[in-house]
Amino acid sequence: MASSAVTDVLFYAFAALTLLCAVLVVANPFNRNPVTSAMFLVLTIISMSGLFLLLHAFFLAAVQILVYAGAVIVLFLFVIMLLDLKEEQRRRIKFFGAVAGLLSVGLITAIFFKILHHTNLNEHPLPTVEGDTASLGKLLFTQYILPFEVVSILLLVAMIGVIMLSKKDLK
């Protein structure tokens, strides 16, 4: 029972951190530099992998940090530095756009809470599944071997596409 209370507190801490950092990615009132957004995206990703740990998805928590906080954010920062986005800080968020965005997102959130209130989620009483590397790898190399190979081809295609796109004279 005591460990369950600790998990609950950890859940609320990680959830609050995730949502706070996500707000700062989208609309930071103090700094509108894309580099700051990218840094808060790193914090969002790291606290989300904390949530993954609470869900016993240990392998995915590690992959989340390696792939997102490691590779994706570095790519983002690299492109931001390459593009020199100084003028972004001078531009304001348009009032009409902000109102439209808040209205639509508020409505869709209301729909979600309505649905959540009316659904029977049918939870497993005592979840025992463990997302460790061994069990996930076993599943990946038996039942999901075909998607695994297809994804490797997708990565190759993406690599060739990126090389073609970044050539000097894009035809």
Add this chain to the structure above:
Amino acid sequence: MHVGLEHFLTVSFLLFALGLLGVIIRRNLIVMYMSLELMLNAANLALVSFSRFNDKLDGQVLVFFIITVAAAEVAVGLALIVALYRKRQTAHVEDLNSMKL
């Protein structure tokens, strides 16, 4: 109150809503792209929590594939943004108002 599936789903949905808000209100291509990443991550969180509370590992395998595809998508998308910036010298959607390069 004990933390269950609905708590994780709420966090996941709020994260998705924030990503959607970012795509709507921000006009910089790179920040919009980061908001898209937030939305993808929200879907991942929902899948992992469904996987945990239904006691099946398949959802986590799906999340593994989503992370792979998202990494490929980021690489291609950022290469497109760089190619666009070379042609037009801008990364703002409001300056990109013609289909012709």
